[in-house]
Amino acid sequence: MGEEKGFDVFKRMATYDKRWIYVLLFILVLAPLLSPIGMPISVSDWTKDYYDKVNALKEGDIVLDSWDMEYSGYMELKPGVLASHRMFIEKGVKLCITLNHPEGLAIPAEVFGPLKSVMDQYDYTYGDDYIILGYVLPNEAAVASMATDFHGAVSVDWNGESIAGTFLDNIKDGGDFVMVASYTTGIVSGAIIRHFGQTFGIPIVRNAIGVMISAQTAYLDAGVIDALLGSTRGGAELEYLIHAPGPGLKSMDAFTLGHYMLIIFIIIGNIGHLGWKKRAEYRESTGIR
Amino acid sequence: MIEMFEFTTIVVGIFISFCMFMTLYGKPNPLRSWAEFSYLACATAVSVVVALWYIYRTAILGIQGGDLILIASLILGAMMLFRMHPEYSYVSRIPLAFTVGVGLALSLRTIIFTDFLAQISGTIVGLWTGIPLDFVYGATIAVSVITMLTFFLYTTEITGPLHWSARLGEYLLYIGFGAIFAQTFMGRLGLFVGYMGQCTTPTWKIPYTLVSAIVCLILAVIFDKTGLGEKLSAT
Numbered sequence A: 001m002g003e004e005k006g007f008d009v010f011k012r013m014a015t016y017d018k019r020w021i022y023v024l025l026f027i028l029v030l031a032p033l034l035s036p037i038g039m040p041i042s043v044s045d046w047t048k049d050y051y052d053k054v055n056a057l058k059e060g061d062i063v064l065d066s067w068d069m070e071y072s073g074y075m076e077l078k079p080g081v082l083a084s085h086r087m088f089i090e091k092g093v094k095l096c097i098t099l100n101h102p103e104g105l106a107i108p109a110e111v112f113g114p115l116k117s118v119m120d121q122y123d124y125t126y127g128d129d130y131i132i133l134g135y136v137l138p139n140e141a142a143v144a145s146m147a148t149d150f151h152g153a154v155s156v157d158w159n160g161e162s163i164a165g166t167f168l169d170n171i172k173d174g175g176d177f178v179m180v181a182s183y184t185t186g187i188v189s190g191a192i193i194r195h196f197g198q199t200f201g202i203p204i205v206r207n208a209i210g211v212m213i214s215a216q217t218a219y220l221d222a223g224v225i226d227a228l229l230g231s232t233r234g235g236a237e238l239e240y241l242i243h244a245p246g247p248g249l250k251s252m253d254a255f256t257l258g259h260y261m262l263i264i265f266i267i268i269g270n271i272g273h274l275g276w277k278k279r280a281e282y283r284e285s286t287g288i289r
Numbered sequence B: 001m002i003e004m005f006e007f008t009t010i011v012v013g014i015f016i017s018f019c020m021f022m023t024l025y026g027k028p029n030p031l032r033s034w035a036e037f038s039y040l041a042c043a044t045a046v047s048v049v050v051a052l053w054y055i056y057r058t059a060i061l062g063i064q065g066g067d068l069i070l071i072a073s074l075i076l077g078a079m080m081l082f083r084m085h086p087e088y089s090y091v092s093r094i095p096l097a098f099t100v101g102v103g104l105a106l107s108l109r110t111i112i113f114t115d116f117l118a119q120i121s122g123t124i125v126g127l128w129t130g131i132p133l134d135f136v137y138g139a140t141i142a143v144s145v146i147t148m149l150t151f152f153l154y155t156t157e158i159t160g161p162l163h164w165s166a167r168l169g170e171y172l173l174y175i176g177f178g179a180i181f182a183q184t185f186m187g188r189l190g191l192f193v194g195y196m197g198q199c200t201t202p203t204w205k206i207p208y209t210l211v212s213a214i215v216c217l218i219l220a221v222i223f224d225k226t227g228l229g230e231k232l233s234a235t
Helices: A009-015 A019-034 A045-055 A071-091 A102-112 A116-121 A140-148 A189-200 A210-221 A231-241 A247-286 B004-025 B030-064 B070-084 B089-123 B132-151 B161-200 B203-226 B228-232
Strands: A062-068 A094-099 A130-135 A179-184 A204-208 A227-230
Touching: A009 A247, A019 A247, A019 B004, A019 B161, A019 B203, A045 A071, A045 A204, A045 A227, A045 A231, A062 A071, A062 A189, A071 A102, A071 A116, A071 A179, A071 A204, A071 A231, A071 A247, A071 B161, A094 A102, A102 A130, A102 B030, A130 B030, A140 A189, A140 B089, A179 A189, A189 A204, A189 A210, A189 B089, A204 A210, A204 A231, A210 A227, A210 A231, A210 B089, A210 B161, A227 A231, A231 A247, A231 B161, A247 B161, B004 B030, B004 B161, B004 B203, B030 B070, B030 B203, B030 B228, B070 B089, B132 B161, B161 B203, B203 B228
Parallel strands: A062 A094, A062 A179, A094 A130, A179 A204, A204 A227
Antiparallel strands: none
């Protein structure tokens, strides 16, 4: 680019300090969280399908509840996880919960804490209605092992208490689960599909983080998974469908403003880049600085 | 009423998070180094403890229950530790090869269906189902797949209609990359919004969040302007 004199608005648009974007993003995210605007959202067909699949579960159905996420990923999936588990509890579904990342051990308190009133209301208790197996699915081999011989792979829960005598006695292999609910940042998400969905034909519903949606869409279109909640947005839509506003709906204003900001900065950057380039070419061709 | 321990954990957590965010300032910052190393140390410690607990629950209890084949897995696991010894690190190749082989065998058994055959059958869809929008989707899939495949033809000279098909495929790929980028942004924004939601709920956390953000930003500027950041930061 040629050397130029004076103030060049295009150059400024193309080369502004990117740290201003972070400051602006921080303000745009925090402001609506502190003072929600209440922008409208629509509910996608994906979320309706997910809702229908979970809503079709019957009392006493045993679901493999795969928490395939680390703590940071939970921040994105939290609305979907909370709304889904509210549905599970209200429907009396029995949950066999696996934590697939060491950090995942901090998540149960984050999920069942806010849902305590619902659990008390429906008399939903640990041992009778849900069991947390802990960190048991770290890799493909562990998933395959659990799918083929459940009690051979797991004999105790996350506290070291025996799971014998619980509702998990009814589970011999992966085919005995009615559904797999997978909340995933991608740790063993493929293995869950391969060893539960593909081998036993168990329906899989999934809440995936944003960066995984493109890959998961291919699975959804091909019928490999049965329903997909997309990132926080999907969780917010589910909250709306079950009439239980939570962190998802609260964060949608911040989401919307953040997306508008990105679009505006993309437009500014491109106009700046093209304008600056054109002027530089002009300066080069005319020799005028 | 929140307990003192929980209160301290949350407030320190919020402050450490903002120290970590100071990496966005783009200059060396000792607070960021401190936060980063603290996180690494804690995460490693948690992983080690959880992994040991996992070994106890799945292997030790299994052996006590009479499943003696698990002794072999413990031996293989122990052999993996030789990786840290320069002279005997070759020993770790055996369990490593075993792990890779088992993983591949287990995944390949079904991956051909989920990632190959199911994707092909999912691509071959009826164009007209009676719903105009479905026709648009079906036609988009058909055109995109054919043109993108021609873009990846490397063994023949791309001329004539093939050239235009490849060119169209290339532009469709750009559109796909754009969609992936948008979803990535949405995902990363989701992490940030989710965490900020965590930092502002319940409302008593809000002052600590705002103060942490402002203090960390001021300190980052001071470290930058005085040159202290360079001196005090770990590399």
